[in-house]
Amino acid sequence: MAEITLDTVSKSFGAVKVIDDISLTVAAGEFVVFLGPSGSGKSTLLRMIAGLETIDSGRLEIGGRESQNLAPGQRNVAMVFQNYALYPHMSVRENMAFGLRNIRMAPDEITRRVEEAARILEMDALLDRRPAQLSGGQRQRVAIGRAIVKEPAAFLFDEPLSNLDAALRVRTRVELAELHQRMQSTMIYVTHDQTEAMTMADRIVVLNDCRIEQIGTPMEVYTAPATRFVAGFIGSPAMNFLPVQIEGSAAVLADGARVPLTVAPEGAAELGIRPEAVQVVGPDEAVVTGEARVVEHLGDRTLIYAVLPGGAEIIAQDGGRSTVAPGDAVPLRFDTSQLHLFDAAGRALPAA
Amino acid sequence: MSGPMTAQTARRFNLAGGAITLVTVICAVIWAFPIYWGIISSLKPEDEVVRPVIELWPETLTFDHYWFALTETQIGSWYLNSIVTALGVTFITVTTSMFAGYAISQLRFPGRTALWWLILASFMVPTQVLIINHFVLMANMGLLNSWAGIILPQLIHPVIIIVYKQFFDQVPRDFREAAVMDNASEWRILFKVYVPMNWGVTTALSIVTFIWAWNAFLWPFLAVTKTEMMTITVGITQVWDAFGVYYARQLSAAVLAGFPVALAYLLFQRRVTQAITLSAGIKG
Numbered sequence: 001m002a003e004i005t006l007d008t009v010s011k012s013f014g015a016v017k018v019i020d021d022i023s024l025t026v027a028a029g030e031f032v033v034f035l036g037p038s039g040s041g042k043s044t045l046l047r048m049i050a051g052l053e054t055i056d057s058g059r060l061e062i063g064g065r066e067s068q069n070l071a072p073g074q075r076n077v078a079m080v081f082q083n084y085a086l087y088p089h090m091s092v093r094e095n096m097a098f099g100l101r102n103i104r105m106a107p108d109e110i111t112r113r114v115e116e117a118a119r120i121l122e123m124d125a126l127l128d129r130r131p132a133q134l135s136g137g138q139r140q141r142v143a144i145g146r147a148i149v150k151e152p153a154a155f156l157f158d159e160p161l162s163n164l165d166a167a168l169r170v171r172t173r174v175e176l177a178e179l180h181q182r183m184q185s186t187m188i189y190v191t192h193d194q195t196e197a198m199t200m201a202d203r204i205v206v207l208n209d210c211r212i213e214q215i216g217t218p219m220e221v222y223t224a225p226a227t228r229f230v231a232g233f234i235g236s237p238a239m240n241f242l243p244v245q246i247e248g249s250a251a252v253l254a255d256g257a258r259v260p261l262t263v264a265p266e267g268a269a270e271l272g273i274r275p276e277a278v279q280v281v282g283p284d285e286a287v288v289t290g291e292a293r294v295v296e297h298l299g300d301r302t303l304i305y306a307v308l309p310g311g312a313e314i315i316a317q318d319g320g321r322s323t324v325a326p327g328d329a330v331p332l333r334f335d336t337s338q339l340h341l342f343d344a345a346g347r348a349l350p351a352a
Numbered sequence: 353m354s355g356p357m358t359a360q361t362a363r364r365f366n367l368a369g370g371a372i373t374l375v376t377v378i379c380a381v382i383w384a385f386p387i388y389w390g391i392i393s394s395l396k397p398e399d400e401v402v403r404p405v406i407e408l409w410p411e412t413l414t415f416d417h418y419w420f421a422l423t424e425t426q427i428g429s430w431y432l433n434s435i436v437t438a439l440g441v442t443f444i445t446v447t448t449s450m451f452a453g454y455a456i457s458q459l460r461f462p463g464r465t466a467l468w469w470l471i472l473a474s475f476m477v478p479t480q481v482l483i484i485n486h487f488v489l490m491a492n493m494g495l496l497n498s499w500a501g502i503i504l505p506q507l508i509h510p511v512i513i514i515v516y517k518q519f520f521d522q523v524p525r526d527f528r529e530a531a532v533m534d535n536a537s538e539w540r541i542l543f544k545v546y547v548p549m550n551w552g553v554t555t556a557l558s559i560v561t562f563i564w565a566w567n568a569f570l571w572p573f574l575a576v577t578k579t580e581m582m583t584i585t586v587g588i589t590q591v592w593d594a595f596g597v598y599y600a601r602q603l604s605a606a607v608l609a610g611f612p613v614a615l616a617y618l619l620f621q622r623r624v625t626q627a628i629t630l631s632a633g634i635k636g
Contacts, residue, residue: 052529073535085526089548098544099534146534 001185002063002076002153003028004049009058009068011048018044020210021058026154026188031180033197034190036207037233043158045207046190050079050156063153073102078147079156083163084139086131086146092118093127096146110149117148120179137168144179154186161196173199194234198222206230223338228346231272237303239340240278240314244271251341254310257288259334261341269349272340275303278316279333280324286331290314292324306330394418394604401599417604421591427608429580430587433499434566434609437583440503441565445512446558453516454542458528468517475510480570487574497581502572506565512557519550556627559620566613584609 004026011019019041026032034042047053049060051072060068067075078099086095093114100110118124121141131139140160147155157176161169177200180187191197197204198218206213206221206229214226225231231239244251250258251271259271283289290306302322306314316332324330341349393401394417396410421427455461456468486505495501523546531541547554572583579590588605591598617624 050533052532072529072532077533079530079533081526081530083524083526085524085530087527087530087545087549089551098531098536102535102537102540146530 001028003061004063004154004186004188005059005061006045006049007059007061009045009048009055009060011044011053011056018210019048022212023058024205024212024215026186028186029184031177031187031189031200031202033201033204034188034207035192035194035197035204035233036213037192040207041210042190042192042207046079046156046158046188049075049154049188050077051075052079076150076153077156078150078152078154079158080143080147080160082159084131084143086139086142088131091128091130092123092134092142092145095131095142096149099146099150113149113151114145117145120148120182121145136164137172140164140172144176148183152185154188157187157189159191160189161191161193169196176200194236198234206233208233224348225272225340226348228270228272228342228348231340231342231348235274237275237315239272239274241342242271242273242308242312242314244269244341246341251339253288253308254312255288255308257309259287259339260336261339265349268344270342272342273334274338275315275317277335277338278314279335280304280316280318280322280330281333283331285333287333289329289331290316292326292328292330295322295324295326297322304330306332390603391607394600394607396600398598398600417598417601418608420601421605421608425587425591425605426580426582427584427587427605430582430584430609431612433502433581434583434585434612436499437502437506437572438562438565440499441506441568442558442562444503445507445509445561446554448507449509449512449557450516450542450547450554452513454520454546456513457517457520458541458546459538471510471513474508475514479505479508483571483574486571490575495575497576497578501575502583505571505575506568509561509564512561515553515557516550519553520546523549552623552626555620556623559616559623560627563613563616563624 006022006024008021008023009019010017010021022045034045036042044053048055049062051067051070055068058068059066062075062077087098090098096114096117097110100113114127115124118127121144123138123141123145126134126138126142131142134142140163143160160176161172164172173196176189180200189196189200201218203215203217204221205215208229214221214230216224216226221230222234225234228241232241242253244253244259246252246261246266246269248266249262250260251269252258253271288308290308292304292306294305296303296305297320300320302318302320302324304316304318304322304324306316308314314332316330318324343349392408392410395413395415396407397412397414397416400407400411452471456464456471482505490496490501490505493501495504527545527549528541531545536544567585568583569585573586573589576582576586579587582590588602588609591601591605
């Protein structure tokens, strides 16, 4: 268990900057998720911590030890790869023991650790099988087991669930969260899947375009996104964005409808509001009335894809037994406690 | 269009199939005939061999020539020399090529590309061009008429380096990275991950190198002048005496020389074909 600190680290591939001056501290025992779209630099950042990519400038500390110039094997971190990278010619036992044999650990200790890891992951019966004889989920466990036996300062996961089918992914997600609670180790987990990030993370680091957009707990990132990018990336269906003019204490939509605000600077802005804060109401309570185009019944709730008079598209949420049909006029009200405003540069403005 | 096949079209297919089979069989016979002819000739008495008619089966069956080759020549030493030199060439060539292929495929060092081009270029130079140099070199080193002298110049097989490089290139990067994270040294990555993951290539290349080395004639013929140091391919040219050429005798020695390779072919048929396809893809 160790703290990991990145201090103004940067990296370029040739002329292309892939990590731009990132500083970040992962506390000991914390489960941190790097979340971002592909090309955001999240995997590169993880690989820089692992030592598989060099750090051009800046400082990396793992457990208080300066590590940016250490070989990957000497950083005392273990990595679980997306494709597991289990050696196909070795049994599960040999796969887990390989890293320990490389550092000439005593055979008794190797056996003890392998059996301990097998017990934790409930795969004692699989120890003498080859990877080819295992299912996807079992391979995933072996890959994690191979990390556990090293008793590392930190675990690094590079999209470890992306090769599993949906049902198994949900189950493994819960198992990983349990594993973290049991082992209390520092874990860094890279994913592009916001559900994985929201469900497992102590803190989420949202990356976009080689930079950190926001660091925060899942609820902070969800309820108080620091940028328009974070607001749009997290949440499904995505947040609605409407161009508005701020006049006095109201945001004015394209068709003239006014949404009351408490504080906000005057001028053009973008209003963000999540579908669950756009409610279908009676005609007299409505702020604005749209026309329903598509109605999705999800059982517990209904999503209504509507078009506002100004031409803007909006997703609203109604109860599971909603009677709205495509073509209907839908009176909508905005929950003003859940409004977000963004300036032209995409930064969040104080709103509501 | 996709209606059931009529009896007529079925028959036409059968005819086509039959014709193809026939052609293949004829080709196979043409290919196999010299071997058959060699073997039966070695079982005929000498006067029957030189008779100007084609006799597909000997009138008198005799094993005298084999007896002669096995008792009156130094075939025992020749076998030993062939085994030692062929195994030596195989072991050293495959090991060094494995290292070179790994280095070029996986390591980053200055001059890597230049080295790779050099290896590719050396592939264009036929051994025969270098043979005088080899001879002078071996003579200066005092290695003529020795196993080392036979082995050393035969160790140049760029094609094996190329095949290894290609196979190592195809190993997904994750395996190397996992091994690096696992604290493995380059030696351990090569011997514990890359080589075991490509055992098929190593066996195939070993078999094919062994067959090349066993069948090698030109270099062993130049490097050795003493009868007892000859390899079997060179030795069989010695089965004559003052009275001239004995075809049946020569053929029986040739059959004996080819026997171990034929056996290797039969035992490892699939691997051999695989190896030939592997190296043929590059040899063009």
